[in-house]
Amino acid sequence: xxIKKLSFRGFKxxxxxxxxxxxxxxxxxxxxxxxxxxDIPPDKGWWHFPGGTVLMGETLKDTVHRVASEELNTKVxxxxxxxxxxxxxxxxxxxxISAVFLVKPINKIVGGEQAKEVNYFKIIPEKTLPxxxxxxxxxxNLR
Numbered sequence: 160x161x162i163k164k165l166s167f168r169g170f171k172x173x174x175x176x177x178x179x180x181x182x183x184x185x186x187x188x189x190x191x192x193x194x195x196x197x198d199i200p201p202d203k204g205w206w207h208f209p210g211g212t213v214l215m216g217e218t219l220k221d222t223v224h225r226v227a228s229e230e231l232n233t234k235v236x237x238x239x240x241x242x243x244x245x246x247x248x249x250x251x252x253x254x255x256i257s258a259v260f261l262v263k264p265i266n267k268i269v270g271g272e273q274a275k276e277v278n279y280f281k282i283i284p285e286k287t288l289p290x291x292x293x294x295x296x297x298x299x300n301l302r
Contacts, residue, residue, distance in 0.1 A: 162216040170212075175253055182222045183210035183244060183257040184235065186264060191281040192295060195230060195274035206287040208244075209274070210257055223260050231277065232269040235262040241298070248289045259294075 165173065185208060186193035194206040209230040213222045220237060227235040238261040246255040270277040283292050283301050295301040 162214050162221075164214060178254045178256050180213045181210050181255045181257040182213060182219055182226060183208035183259045184223060184226060184231075184262050185241060185259055186235075186262055186268075187299070188279065190279035192299065192301065193268070193277065193279050194284070194287065194291070195270060196276040196278075197274050198276075199273050202288060204286060206280075206284050207291050208257075208259070212255075219258050219260075223262060227262065227264070230271045230273060231264065232271055233267065234265040236265060237262055244290060244294050246288070246290050 184193075193209070195209050196206050197203050209226060211222065211226040211230065213219065214225075217225070223235065223237055227233055241259040241261050244257045244259050246257070268277055281301065283295055287295075
């Protein structure tokens with residue numbers, strides 16, 4: 160199947176009417192949990208998991224690998240599926256529901272166009288999306 164991104168206008172229209180399936184990448188090591196700081200709307204200036212929308216024709220695994228390449232300039236090994244994260248606070252466009260995958264980077268991570276700043280945290284930074292903050296507190300006991 161041909162994989163194609165929507166125009167921004169089409170994206171906003173469709174996802175104002177239905178939930179949006181996404182993937183989030185969780186990378187955890189001795190330095191902490193990796194978060195990226197968004198450089199573009201929505202949520203510009205906020206820390207979050209690297210992630211993105213599943214495109215028509217993509218599998219969840221395909222999306223994980225595309226997001227790792229686009230947002231972190233790396234390849235990843237998928238370790239396991241961790242569950243779902245619902246973004247209910249109304250930030251962003253529509254109602255994203257993310258499939259969260261624990262992944263291991265294969266090479267060095269470098270921020271991408273959407274989020275140049277990338278860092279590992281053992282303590283959740285102040286400007287972290289509320290849903291990500293809650294997830295890290297509940298699943299990993301981070302504060």
